[in-house]
Amino acid sequence: MDSQSLTRRAAPCTKPTVRKEWRSFSVAEKTEYFKAFKCLTTKPHDQRLAPSPPTPGVPVNASASLFDDMVYIHMSAIFLPFHRWFLNTVEQRLRSDCGYKGPLGYWDWTRDASNGIQKFSIFDGNRQYGLGSLGRASNNFVVTDGAWAGQQLVYPSLHTIKRNFTTTPFREGRMQPEFAITKPNMNVNDAVKASAVDAVIKGNKGDFAKFYNQFDILEGFHSGVHFSMGGDMGDTSYSPNDPLFFLHHGMLDRVWALWQNQHPSNKKAFSGGSTWALQSPEAWKTYGPAGMPPNIGPTARIPNIGFGDSVTVADILDIKGGYLCYEYK
Known part of the structure; x- marks a missing residue:
């Protein structure tokens, strides 16, 4: 994949792929989407996956599938850049390994906040x-x-997916540490409403750290959807076990892209700490979700534990910059 990635990175993005909202997928598109993800579960483990050291207590399973590999690599402190790289990596493997030709999707939960995200037709049997x-x-x-x-599913142990939904995940002990939670009674449907998302997209001109601190407050739309769903989605390390993860994070990446397009100074903005600031109430109050020093910038390399393309944050800041080539519809 290295020579191909260098070619993609150097090539202009003239025909971006389109990522669509899930409810705009046709039945045929949804069917092909799941066929491709199921195909990944039939492909063997990629031997290049080589974390050093492995995740404590969860060694790499050599008999796992390629889909399980994707779940295993889902751990990083460079949150938004890592997930942008991660979704792109998944998309490329869907296409190269399973012949998928359709779009990636996203779930615009702002459209469901008034009726309740738990009632959305996305939960189709x-x-x-x-x-x-x-x-x-x-x-x-x-x-x-x-x-x-x-x-x-292999990680963290053999199981099938679970979802344990609640509208009030912030007061039920699902999120730790509790000292970081200031609005325990907030309803998840308030966290995902359009006005909350618009405030994030339209604020913090040119300042990525401040943008991210507002984007990823614990009582916000990112954590809210994860922990309201519970089960696999509530396990932040292994949440890609649930296919809902990819639609949720497609929406999160779209929110970042919308912020980037709000002002020229947002386009290439990136800053923050390399260490989670959850060690104490004082650290959280000082640094928030953007993290503690040592600080990092666009030259930081996105951790990939030997799997997929080795790129820097700068490589993925522009979704139509050459290495990446997609847009949201």
């Missing part, structure tokens, strides 16, 4: 193209319908 329903306590919250039902 169809075995060919549905994301599956929310789990039930009577079945230990295992998702038993939809196209991903019954799929065996």
